[in-house]
């Protein structure tokens with residue numbers, strides 16, 4: 001490989017396709033195009049084009065890394081100039097050039113057009129995937145930094161008639177990962193959407209969202225409730241704590257468990273209603289106990305993510321939880337079933353759970369050591385270990401939530 005930047009050389013076998021990287025190959029020679037595709041398709045799902053024009057119709061989702069793999073036929077002055085424009089106009093994009101023979105002239109042109117790396121055609125089997133992976137890794141970090149800066153520069157403002165989308169994270173069982181999923185889902189939504197995101201910690205007795213983000217909020221949910229009719233956007237904003245790295249805002253749980261006792265559902269709903277006028281996404285973390293306040297919050301949500309874990313008590317509790325949803329007349333199309341720690345070594349398999357509960361799991365999240373590590377560091381896994389499988393699956397969940405939010409925004 002004729003590497004332009006300093007490479008971080010991962011072994012090919014350790015690369016797993018992270019969440020959602022778009023890889024697009026451009027090459028005029030069909031035979032070479034097939035070779036390039038074969039060198040990448042075991043990891044990604046590349047789209048192949050014979051000319052740069054084909055990219056016009058390609059679907060590029062904003063907020064995701066786009067890696068262009070340019071075949072040897074694309075190394076002309078004219079094409080590389082177009083590539084330079086394209087890279088400049090597409091945030092989070094980069095290119096790897098595959099060359100027949102690395103020559104000083106070609107390399108100079110490639111550098112000028114912003115191509116991030118070059119690989120010799122003879123070496124593509126061993127070197128192209130690591131080069132794409134390396135570039136995607138850098139682009140992911142750039143996008144995350146840009147999204148955080150964007151959220152920092154744009155404090156939550158009144159969003160007019162549009163209502164924020166409320167997603168509650170729910171499970172009738174304790175310790176299944178609700179709070180971890182709430183924190184990381186909020187971070188993923190902030191990164192992907194570039195819009196303001198808040199977490200409401202409704203675990204009023206033992207809420208730990210602030211701890212998971214190493215925040216020490218001076219005000220909590222109790223202040224918002226106590227403000228009664230005086231609560232408006234400005235006052236509520238002053239009660240929120242902001243997590244710098246992700247840009248996510250938090251309304252923390254009360255500091256003393258006894259404060260939870262006298263919260264009326266109506267007071268909670270007023271706070272939630274106001275949050276959804278200020279934020280594009282509001283994530284509600286809930287305790288394992290089903291209280292009137294929790295049930296009301298779930299009923300008020302646009303979407304409830306129902307967390308399951310792979311053990312028999314969890315399945316039994318899940319049945320009770322689903323019955324509670326029925327009582328709330330919450331239709332199942334407003335529920336996403338999420339299986340956490342899906343690969344834990346237990347006797348149950350995903351299909352046993354799906355069969356027992358008569359539901360389909362929408363996203364399964366693996367068990368990984370980086371999760372408790374990040375919790376202990378007080379930082380989202382997305383920030384600390386952006387390439388983990390856990391993060392890939394959280395992004396998948398975030399994509400489902402965003403798709404639902406888009407659908408909801410289209411409803412009259």
Ligand SMILES: Nc1ncnc2c1ncn2[C@@H]1O[C@H](COP(=O)(O)OP(=O)(O)OP(=O)(O)O)[C@@H](O)[C@H]1O
Pocket residue numbers: 171173174175176177178179180181203286287288340341365366367368369371372373375390
């Ligand atoms: N996918 C995962 N892989 C590894 N560890 C995990 C995973 N999900 C959660 N955990 C660990 O499980 C523990 C419980 O997680 P968390 O506090 O999010 O659960 P919870 O459902 O919010 O608990 P509670 O019901 O007490 O509020 C944490 O230490 C967390 O690190």
Ligand SMILES: [Mg+2]
Pocket residue numbers: 178179180203208285286287
């Ligand atoms: Mg919790």
